[in-house]
């Protein structure tokens with residue numbers, strides 16, 4: 001092994017730079033490998049747009065949000081001859097193993113390339129925490145902390161104005177961010193995609209709460225939360241190269257519905273990309289660093305087609321195929337614990 005490629009794909013995520021730094025430190029420092037960073041996810045592989053990474057140009061990036069390599073939602077397999085073009089670049093650049101850092105989409109491309117004979121080792125990334133095979137992904141804890149801080153702030157203004165405030169958080173089709181931040185922030189209701197909601201029930205719960213003397217309520221809604229028997233709103237009609245719709249707007253609908261049904265003044269806040277920006281928490285920096293080092297260990301041991309993963313407190317490896325078999329949805333037991341505090 002002499003030359004390792006790295007890319008970051010999909011939505012950016014706090015901790016990506018920490019992984020890049022760790023990969024370079026271990027690959028260069030311990031093994032003397034060269035490291036080539038492809039810019040803007042799979043787009044950089046298709047366009048052969050890359051930069052040599054070394055100890056100098058990856059110094060000081062540990063706490064920095066975003067990714068120094070840039071990212072995109074480019075899917076080579078959605079383009080004519082894209083898979084072949086990606087393989088050609090990797091061969092021309094003499095990449096012995098590629099380390100894609102990404103979620104199910106980016107790693108799905110990696111798995112296909114692996115099936116076509118490319119040596120890859122995956123690193124799991126997503127604020128949504130919806131990737132199977134790993135207990136947690138880095139970035140999730142940071143997103144939860146940002147959402148929790150926001151909920152804390154919304155609490156004081158909701159209380160001052162005697163209002164209901166609906167807070168919409170990210171998470172795609174999984175309710176992890178909503179449930180963790182809702183629990184940490186003391187939400188009175190948490191709406192998640194895994195449990196379609198009935199707005200009348202939500203209103204009844206708020207009404208009951210207010211009858212006991214409370215004058216405000218906080219509802220945390222995952223962007224993918226859907227009404228029972230219906231569809232949730234979409235932020236756009238367009239889908240990305242992996243077929244994902246742009247979610248967003250459920251809080252807008254809930255604001256109107258709750259105010260209309262309960263008569264309580266209601267406001268909503270959509271946290272959006274604030275949850276993905278800025279510096280990673282200490283936990284995510286450490287997890288990202290451990291993943292980066294473990295990925296280089298996997299490269300050295302030629303554990304190709306695998307993904308590094310967190311199992312309890314240990315970093316282990318799982319086949320990419322297992323990690324991508326299905327999304328990791330919210331643990332119902334966690335939601336049941338959160339429910340104890342509703343209303």
Ligand code: F6P
Nearest residue numbers: 011126127128170171172247276
């Ligand atoms: O997967 C991470 C994520 O932030 C989701 O929570 C969200 O639905 C999506 O990405 C937003 O994507 P974009 O940044 O392309 O709008």
